[in-house]
Amino acid sequence: YFTYRSKWRGCTVTAGATSPSRNWYFAEGCTRPGFEEWILLANYLEETVPATVYLILEDGNVTPVRLNLPPHTRQTISVNKEAGEGRDVGARVEADKPICAERVMYFNYHGNWPGGHACSGLSRPRNTYLFPEGYTGAGFEEWLSLYLPRETAAGGADVRLECLFPQGESQSLAIHLDPDTRHTLNINDLVGKGTDVSLHLSSQVPFLAERPMYFNYRGVCRGGHVSKGVEAPGTKWYLAEGTTRPGFDTYLCLMNPGDVDANVELALFCSVSGLPFDTKKLTISVPARSRTTSNIEDFLLDYPTESIDVSAELSSDQPIAVERPLYHSGASFETVNAMDHIRNLSLGIGPRVMGTEGDLAAADYLAGTLTGYGYEVTVQEVPLPNGTKTRNVIAKRKPGEIEIMQAADPSQETETGIALVKNILVIGAHYDTKIATGSPGANDNASGTAVVLELARCLKETSLSIEPYFVLFGGEERLVEGTDLHHFGSRLFVSQLPSSVRNILLGAVIVDMVGVGSQLYARTMGVGPMVLCNSLLSYASGAGIHLPYMQSGSYSDHEPFENAGIPAVWLEVKDDPWYHTPADSYDKINPAHIENTGRLLEGFIRSLK
Incomplete structure (x- = not known):
């Protein structure tokens, strides 16, 4: 490495x-x-x-x-x-x-x-x-x-x-x-x-x-x-390397160059820390003059853990050739992944004004990405005053992946009569761009959206003491200047939070405009509880990260959370001279700011109890 x-x-x-x-x-x-x-x-x-x-x-x-x-x-x-x-x-x-x-x-x-x-x-x-x-x-x-x-x-x-x-x-x-x-x-x-x-x-x-x-x-x-x-080709093949640990995908590619179908006996030698060695056996058919591909993980779905080190022995009744590609996406924040999302949103899609085709294309992109990461994704429709609609894209771990227990307090019960063991933290960003500006919205706010997406990827297979909800809001920008017509997605999300979630909600971290400027700030309106912001500031100080506090107005999606009495903090890099203009483009983004923001939040989320 x-x-x-x-x-x-x-x-x-x-x-x-x-x-x-x-x-x-x-x-x-x-x-x-x-x-x-x-x-x-x-x-x-x-x-x-x-x-x-x-x-x-x-x-x-x-x-x-x-x-x-x-x-x-x-x-x-x-x-x-x-x-x-x-x-x-x-x-x-x-x-x-x-x-x-x-x-x-x-x-x-x-x-x-x-x-x-x-x-x-x-x-x-x-x-x-x-x-x-x-x-x-x-x-x-x-x-x-x-x-x-x-x-x-x-x-x-x-x-x-x-x-x-x-x-x-x-x-x-x-x-x-x-x-x-x-x-x-x-x-x-x-x-x-x-x-x-x-x-x-x-x-x-x-x-x-x-x-x-x-x-x-x-x-x-x-x-x-x-x-x-x-x-x-041969009838016997051995592969020492292979793993299903978080961030790894191991494949078997089998090639049969002959004119007779091959029946392959596959033995997987499985090793998991703290468990006895185990062998999983199965048969794979490889038709004549063809190629098959298998993900090792698919053979081990009934195994008691997802983190398995695997060696393989293959025995075939016909000569075949075998190769084992392995891909490692990593389980930490990768800036290049976030930069790809910024490029795709600002260059591939472009302006994402609420209620437009660009807005819909962005929501589809976000939902598809989060689904591909293995989350349960909900698209929440958000009506707008002009008769159109935007969408919130909400990603949670699938029910079978969430630790649950019988509710000790009936007020904490969910619709199924059980309560989460873990407290919930919302990690959110808006993905829309300002109306009538022609802005491609690279910094405002593909940058924050990309950080949230990459956090969702790298935290997916990680054991955490809290339960993350990743929420991409539509309709954050002001629809009509001089009015209160903004934050449509985040306001609807907060208003529809069930009590079972509100009661165990640590708060919301909002990531908005983190790619351009000189300094990252933690910001609040000073209206809601400061406990989450203070916790983030304390973590940054202990990690040696310079993160000053700056009070804000109601300029981002932390506003409805604070007004509802829910702890919230907005992360922003200041100042950006190009936001809300056509010059808010991909080439202006400083990858170091994306990395600093992502690594800060990754460490903070992992530290929460």
Whole structure:
């Protein structure tokens, strides 16, 4: 796990080599903008070993890099420096004595998907490659990197590529490889978007292939991974890594390249702290010439916990190939996720004036996002004086996820006769923009909305001492200047709070305009109880966070809570010279303010008892 150059976060994993070799090959490599590539050479011998790294470029040129490896040392080559920027690069390593070689790449793909991947080299070219994993759906881009060493076929070679899909369909094509030239295929363009796909490559002449993939998994996990594939299918496969802990998704991709359906016996070896080791067994059918995908979590729904470390053993009656992709969205506030929401709301949707199509599109986006995080989402319609309506989007944990007990006090009973063990905290923000301004509302208030969305994601699978309600309000802005016609969503929400909730409501934290300015403030009108605000100020002080208090007017959605006697606090970064204008745009947002606000609230919510 890393934060490369203090800016690109990600992780890498690779299988090591079983033995040193005098020759190593890499098909993948890139020095385009946003990519940094390194080749690592290790000499385990007692003597100095001369070596040459040949960088194979996309235009057929070859750049040699010669060096001597002292005994028991590791040396690092910057491919960007040696090959130059803007290149696609394969590599061949030749050493006088056996050594080991690995390639590491760090990137910010499309300027917004940071990560890294690593791969040990191949000691020889192969005739066959199988890649079970592959996906071209939203947020995924899949590539194929190919390289034919000149010494294997000076005149070039033809490679057959077969794409296998879940329904047993297939697609084939022939690819001609020129020697000592790096070739690149975009699999999304080749097979179309939105499909699972496995790749089977074969040639009469040995060649090199790797499959890099870059992704924004479900909008919450960015990065990439790379595979050098397997040389042949088999009937036995073992996978040591796998987990269903919060923030992790582990998948099994099974590829059957044969003409006979495969029946696969899957044994999952489950480990949970404090519980005996357990084995879960089941059967998976993989039709001939097809690919299947399974989420490990779906096999363990009857398990007594959601946090399971898993290893797998697969036994098949027909040769198959297996791959295990794992995605880690993390269980802490990620600024890049919040920035994506700000971009989607302010650029993708734009103005979100209450009662308009933009307002409806935003509510749909918020509801879909929170539903995707696994919440029970309610859309509360809010009538407006002009005859239109806006909406509140309310997200709570599903009933089976909330700790409950019989109510000791009948006044605390819910409609089902039970009461929550935990107190409730509302974390809210408005998502609408000001009428007749043309404002895209990046800071006011996609910024606050994005912080609430990302808090909802990172707290979803976390055990908390309080129960969070995430509420995105419509209709906060003033409908008619000089009147009291504003805060429609939050006023309706407060007025319809059942007593069972009011009695255990700690209060409301409102996040409004936190992306532009110089200082974050905790604000109240001074009308309602100060207990929640004081608690937040105390937490910030103890955490070493400078959070001054500033009294406010009735300018945000804390107003109806305070007027109802409910503790509330508004977080705002001041001052923003562009709000309520067309210049309230995404490029003005300071990600550091988003991060500071999100991390402050994440820590505060986790600290509440």
